[in-house]
Amino acid sequence: MKKFLSKYVLNLANLFFVLTILCFLLPSRYAAEMRGGLKSPLAFAVVLVAVEILFLSQLANSKKARAVKDVTASVHIFLFAWEFIVSRLNLLPYIFVPAPENVFDIFVSDWRTILIGFFSSMELILAGLFLSVVSSVILGTLVGYNKRLTNAVYPIAKALSTVPALIYTPYIVLIMPTFKLASLTVIFLSIFWGSFMGAINNTAFVEKKIISAAKVLNLSTPTIFFRIIIPFNLPRYINALPIHLATSLMTLTVAEMLGADTGMGYYVRVSLNYANYTKAIAGIIFIGFVVTVLNIAIQKAKKHLVKWNY
Template sequence: MKGKISTKIFLPLMAITITVIISKLVPDKSAAYRTVFWIPLFGVISLLYVLAIVLSLKFETLNQWLREKAPLLTAAILFLSLWEIVTSKLSLLPLPYFPPPGQVVDVIITDRKMLLISTFYSLRMLVAGYLLGAFSGLITGTMIGWNKRLNYWIGPLQKIIGPIPATAWIPIAMTIFPTSFSASVFILGLSVWFPVTVMTSSGIANVQKSYFEVAQTLGAGKPYLIFRVALPAALPNIFIGLFMGLGTSFVTLIVAEMLGVKAGLGWYINWAQGWAEYKKVYASLGVMSLLFSTIITLLFKVRDRILIWQRGLIKW
């Protein structure tokens, strides 16, 4: 009910209190563990969370979200506290391979300019390669699934090229394409092309024939049957291919950036590792996790919006 707050909502604040007490009162094993922004970060988080609790008195949706996410947020905060204990407090994990979370937070804030530039370059390459692979996969998948003659010629090529990991083509791509960026975009596109092609062709080939018969009875031509009947009916399969391609594109992106390009999150990891700056490696991994999870969430939103007619029929 509006205006009531569950005691479960206050669990994250209790976890933050425990984390701050441990960080302030338990001495560090080494002076190298010192951090600047660790405690202020939890102060900002606490203020924002208290503000969210106050607003939840008026907005029931926010209240429900806080009740649902409170245990998860508490576990995440306690995990960070455990991470600090086994690194800075007890030194159970060796430096510099396992820095404490406070140093990772310091890197994200102090080196934010380089991280933002690297994120921009990675996002630009990811979008270009993903769109190239998804568009190509939709075209070839539609051709294979719709036309048996095209399936006869293109199908074997797909079965030969598709199973080969896209990263295996990096030496050839670096030779053929004039720049490392264009070669990396091609590799990304290739990693997306195969799953999108397979799922699109499978979806179109499995569309019920009665759909086409009804449309033809009403005078529909071939373009209408393809774009207004086959592709919409195959959308659930197509989105599965898009999600599969998105996952493979993440892996391919990081590998391509480590080997060829001069900017990006993968390049940043490789560069930081070369200088034994593992706190920067963890910072890059955190930014990468946030970026990739945001992209996946956006694709889920697009799928739910387009396939709203399936709500109640299929549980995602």
């Protein structure tokens, strides 16, 4: 019983979870002159409970228990400080730092617009990510397999990869006939060069004796590429996906803020244009949530699809 209490109950994460819930019982000094005032804490409470349930479900893994406690404690401390300082004491300007109740209530009142923007952004991100990764892996493997091609192409790719995609994003959005094509181009270029160089380098990591054995067996070059080199490096490609995902989302968000009429970045831009910082913060939180979920999905897929590592 003592072990159960120390593991699941008596910890910093649970303490601040309870303190945040208790804050709802305190009188609020949130600015009465704000239109709409303080919203219902229901949506915020649902988020708190969801975080707590996820936290408790992860504690069963003893290897990750300490890290899970530390991360969850940090989240609950932040939410408690936000609730206590803003919603209860009203110590910060409510226009720029809205109450958490008001921010999370946006997901209830504006859920349809947020979902439409989510699906619009995901369509572009997944398409651009797939095209850039597949083409860079195949072309990078081809170049890395031939030393002469490597010496000729690698310096050029290295020079091009140093130019951040955010620099030329406004130009691409301007010259492309449609925003969708512009977004795909921006996402593609933001990922391609780095992934292309990674594929060249990864090809060099394949043990020479494996390639030699394949040649002795008289395997064709495409077979060596797609049955030996690329599967051998698959863990490296998957490990790089979270970085590519973050890069693609960042560039797409900038592109949407420049010329889109829907999407997660567009939602934040419009909210900022109308000085609706409550919606803007809700949009930023939603983008962070989406990136986190996609990264977790990538790690889960890696465990099920790739049974080897090095």
